[in-house]
Amino acid sequence: MAAVKSPIPDNVTEEYYQISQEILVSFPKYRPPLDFFRFRESIATLEPFSRKGQRLSNQQVEELAALCEQGVLFVARSDHPIYSTHICKQLDLVLVDANLREAEIADIFIKAFNMRLEAFFDQPVQMVFDALYRDIMVLTEYLAQDVHRIRALMRRLQTKHSLVTHSVNCGVAGLWLLLMWRKGDVKRRELDRSAMAAFLHDMGMCKIPSFITTKALPLTQEERGKINTHPGAGLKLAEKLGLAYDEMKQAIVEHHERLDGSGYPRRISEGDISNFGKLMAVADSFCAMITDRPYATAMPPKDAAKALLDDGDRYDSRFARLLHTAFVSSEL
Incomplete structure (x- = not known):
């Protein structure tokens, strides 16, 4: 991108950000959905170039591209909801847009995963999974560049409970726990596989009737039995999609197992549960506890982490302590 002769004032970059050529060409060519502004060097300020939804002429399209190449084309941060919704559908764009803030990128990831997982749970077939897979690989590429970026996503855990929001929360919390526990020393292949497993550990729940999963009253023994079949x-489903590798199997089958053998589906105890299974058990329970469910109100994250840490007979204290320490110290 060509350099601008004079620096862009700070007050401009606080309210607007430069749009990259990769982002610009991803929008509809003649009717972009955002307001565009051009930086006028002579007066050191921005002026409107075009309004969202306005039909552009061929000349304006060419001029827009030229302004972008010169580095003087901007969009308003107030239009971030529109901008982020667009990028959600082409998530790899976050890897090339240096003008997005870390917090804005975290918002985009959360929105994108909500959208992708909703589509996948509604139709868990290969074609829909492939789109989710691509987006999760964008996240692992983003984190591989700087593992501490996961903190911004952890600060955006959702408090409304559904299979989708729970799975997004667990994907984020599971990755955070893995990266903090291993102090960032995670090979890319393991990061990719663990991310996929963390987001999809509960995918068997999409096979359970919704009248059971959304029921406000206590479940009957028969209904509880159906819930308990979701790991299987x-x-x-993982085998059907070609995902039956160790991290996936451990996350799916072991996230409801407990150290004292009181969990399900196999009622195995501490020595037979993998480290990743223990990690996902903490992530899964923590993410459930911080959301409003039909039968329980949300707990503050610090209190949920403390409850898990105090329940050392059932939950691995290594992972519960990481969560508790982070929330007590206001790291998250």
């Missing part, structure tokens, strides 16, 4: 249903 998830494993079958």
Whole structure:
């Protein structure tokens, strides 16, 4: 991108950001959905170039491209919801747009994963999964560049409970726990596989009837029995999609197992549960506890982490302590 002769004032970059050529060409060519502004060096300020939805002429399209190449084309940060919704559908754009703030990128990831997982749980087939897979690989590429970026996503855990929001929360929390526990020393292949497993650990729940999963009253024994089949249903779905590698199987089958053998589906105890299974058990329970569910109100994250740490007979204290320490110290 060509350099601008005079620096862009700070007050401009606080309210606007430069749009990259990669982002610009991803928008509809003649009717972009954002307001565009051009930086006038002579008066050191921005002036409107075009309004969202306005039909552009061929000359304006060419001029827009030239302004972008010169580095003097801007969009308003107030239009971030529109901008982020667009990028959600082409998530790899976050890797090339240096003008997005870390917090804005975190918002985009959360929105994108909500959208992708909703589509996948509604139709868990290969074609829909492929789109989710590509987006999760964008996240792992983003984190591989700087593992501490996961903190911005952890600050955006959602408090409304659904299979989708729970899975997004667990994907983020599971990755945070893995990266903090291993102090960032995670090979890319393991990061990719662990991310996929963390986001999809509960996918068997999409096979459970919604009248059971959304029921406000206590479940009957029969209904509880159906809920308890979701790890097996998830494993079958993983095998169908070609995802039956260790991290995926451990996350799906072991996230409801407990150290004292009181969990399900196999009622195995501490020595037989993998480290990743123990990690996902903490992530899964923590993410459930911080959301409003039909039968329980949300707990503050610090209190949820403390409850898990105090329940050392069932949950691995290594992972519960990481969460508790982070929230007590206001790291998150």
